[in-house]
Amino acid sequence: MKKVLSLLLLFAWIQQVSGQFLKENGIDPYHYTIQKKLVALNGAVASAHPLASMVGAAVLKKGGNAFDATIATQLALAVVYPTAGNLGGGGFLVGQLKSGKQVAIDYREKAPAAAHRDLYVDEKGKANTEKSQLGHLAAGVPGTVAGLFATHPFAKFPFSDLIAPAIELAENGFCITAAEARGLNAIQSDLKKYNTHTPAFIKNEGWKEGDTLRQPQLAETLKRIRDKGKAGFYEGETAQLIVEEMKRGHGIISLEDLKKYEAAYRTPHRFTYKDFVIVSMPMPSSGGLLLNQMMKMVEKRELGKMGFQTTASVQLMTEVMRRAYADRAAYMGDADFYPVPVRAITQEAYLKKRMEDYDPTKASESKNINPGVVLKKESEETTHLSVMDAEGNAVAVTTTLNNSYGSRTVIGGGGFFINDEMDDFSVQPGVPNMYGALGGEANAIQPGKRMLSSMTPTLVLKNGKPYIVVGTPGGTTIPNQVFETLMNLLEFGLSAEDAVNKPKFHHQWLPDELVTERGFPESVKLNLQNMGYRFAKERSGIGRTELIRVLPDGKLEVIADGRGDDSAAGH
Numbered sequence: 001m002k003k004v005l006s007l008l009l010l011f012a013w014i015q016q017v018s019g020q021f022l023k024e025n026g027i028d029p030y031h032y033t034i035q036k037k038l039v040a041l042n043g044a045v046a047s048a049h050p051l052a053s054m055v056g057a058a059v060l061k062k063g064g065n066a067f068d069a070t071i072a073t074q075l076a077l078a079v080v081y082p083t084a085g086n087l088g089g090g091g092f093l094v095g096q097l098k099s100g101k102q103v104a105i106d107y108r109e110k111a112p113a114a115a116h117r118d119l120y121v122d123e124k125g126k127a128n129t130e131k132s133q134l135g136h137l138a139a140g141v142p143g144t145v146a147g148l149f150a151t152h153p154f155a156k157f158p159f160s161d162l163i164a165p166a167i168e169l170a171e172n173g174f175c176i177t178a179a180e181a182r183g184l185n186a187i188q189s190d191l192k193k194y195n196t197h198t199p200a201f202i203k204n205e206g207w208k209e210g211d212t213l214r215q216p217q218l219a220e221t222l223k224r225i226r227d228k229g230k231a232g233f234y235e236g237e238t239a240q241l242i243v244e245e246m247k248r249g250h251g252i253i254s255l256e257d258l259k260k261y262e263a264a265y266r267t268p269h270r271f272t273y274k275d276f277v278i279v280s281m282p283m284p285s286s287g288g289l290l291l292n293q294m295m296k297m298v299e300k301r302e303l304g305k306m307g308f309q310t311t312a313s314v315q316l317m318t319e320v321m322r323r324a325y326a327d328r329a330a331y332m333g334d335a336d337f338y339p340v341p342v343r344a345i346t347q348e349a350y351l352k353k354r355m356e357d358y359d360p361t362k363a364s365e366s367k368n369i370n371p372g373v374v375l376k377k378e379s380e381e382t383t384h385l386s387v388m389d390a391e392g393n394a395v396a397v398t399t400t401l402n403n404s405y406g407s408r409t410v411i412g413g414g415g416f417f418i419n420d421e422m423d424d425f426s427v428q429p430g431v432p433n434m435y436g437a438l439g440g441e442a443n444a445i446q447p448g449k450r451m452l453s454s455m456t457p458t459l460v461l462k463n464g465k466p467y468i469v470v471g472t473p474g475g476t477t478i479p480n481q482v483f484e485t486l487m488n489l490l491e492f493g494l495s496a497e498d499a500v501n502k503p504k505f506h507h508q509w510l511p512d513e514l515v516t517e518r519g520f521p522e523s524v525k526l527n528l529q530n531m532g533y534r535f536a537k538e539r540s541g542i543g544r545t546e547l548i549r550v551l552p553d554g555k556l557e558v559i560a561d562g563r564g565d566d567s568a569a570g571h
Helices: 002-024 050-061 066-080 129-133 144-154 159-172 178-186 188-193 216-228 236-248 255-260 287-298 311-331 348-354 475-490 496-501 522-530
Strands: 037-040 043-047 090-096 102-107 264-266 269-273 276-280 382-389 394-400 458-462 465-471 546-550 556-560 567-570
Touching: 002 050, 002 159, 037 043, 037 567, 043 050, 043 066, 043 546, 043 556, 050 066, 050 159, 050 382, 050 567, 066 090, 066 144, 066 159, 066 216, 066 382, 066 394, 090 144, 090 276, 090 458, 102 144, 144 159, 159 216, 178 188, 216 236, 236 255, 269 287, 276 287, 287 311, 287 348, 287 458, 287 475, 311 475, 311 522, 382 465, 382 546, 394 458, 394 465, 458 475, 465 475, 475 496, 496 546, 496 556, 556 567
Parallel strands: none
Antiparallel strands: 037 556, 043 382, 043 567, 090 102, 090 394, 102 264, 269 276, 276 458, 382 394, 458 465, 465 546, 546 556
């Protein structure tokens, strides 16, 4: 009887906490502002949505560490940022503990057991990319919830405390921004086409800024996670809801797929750049490896002296991008399934040879740039958050559903979008994914395999301590954006605000074209065109970088990208 009474009291306490967090911490989900930059004394968060950043900062203020704030922020994003915040996707975490220990957590989605390399190839031998990008069959086994629980051992607070604000936001609702209204309105036809029920996101009269979004089914899913832990998602009622949704829409995720899913602790990908140590994500993320290759290819070429966004610096950076992405297509995939030659393609001699045909006076041709010779013996609607605390913990997390709102399929009764990450495999040799990226055998579909990603959560260490926490969404543009942001800071001496917000550019080998963001210098574009570079249609925005940098006095400079609703918070 005493045990039953104790459990009832605990349940009542949890309910009380979940209903009080926002009010007690001065967070009003119906009236909030976006903060693009700040200087914090004791801890800071930068994420894709102001409410999520405020939740994370409140956890820090209550005595939680960076890992507590990371978990709470991610869970809040799953509610307030449905385009990419998620329970039905996956991601990567790179962190450094106050002890100096570094961690990398891989909770990338996996191919279901029923998947095979020709899953999206029709009877005529042609790849059907609609099935790999939209609807139930596009979904890989989600990893986000497992990743949150793999993160929790490094946190201080009970998981029930960290999930409480997300439950409250889902249950009671919040006012959506103008950008969120536009996003939801843009997918209304897909929501009706790829769902077997009517999710909370459908609104026949259209969404507008200031509307309240309530997600009662998502709230119940979050409560099951609160009460039953990881099993509250991967087993029991939620797992059953996922499988039933798959059956209705001809998806292939099974109860066994869900039960077997585990996040993996990896060894972070580390390398030096001049006086700094770079800590990023290893395979199956291509991000850390690409960043390594690109930074090492420019390290001894006096990039800083060339100047920010001059013809010379942009041309050099474009050419190292081209060569790194050629290697990505040939050699990178899930290292648990394919022998990725990490050491070979990051050696100084190899990278020096990759640049032997570099000509500073003209464009290379991607058709003539092959992957390097190795001696044998990832809408871009991802989301990133950066967190630092006063104890010396630093965390960079990038998660994704792949396309905006993933597969556009919401789990009936569960209230959350499921990913379309199967498109990040090589669905067929020579067939690009939705981001135009090519892949080969290293990234072929296999049951239980994690698809190749571009996510690049990254720490920069100075004298062994966290100096910069950075990352961004953006599909295959992600490694290049992190590369540019770091060069903006470490080589060109830009302010943190300019390093994040100045126009970006991107080249990924194939297609052989240079992508620029609105505001990129026209004179530089003209000079590059005269050198033989081809330009794609200009983009209004490339990614949304979240950055925290430690200032000389120990304070934290926090920058949230100006391209969206991204917001900084701290104390």
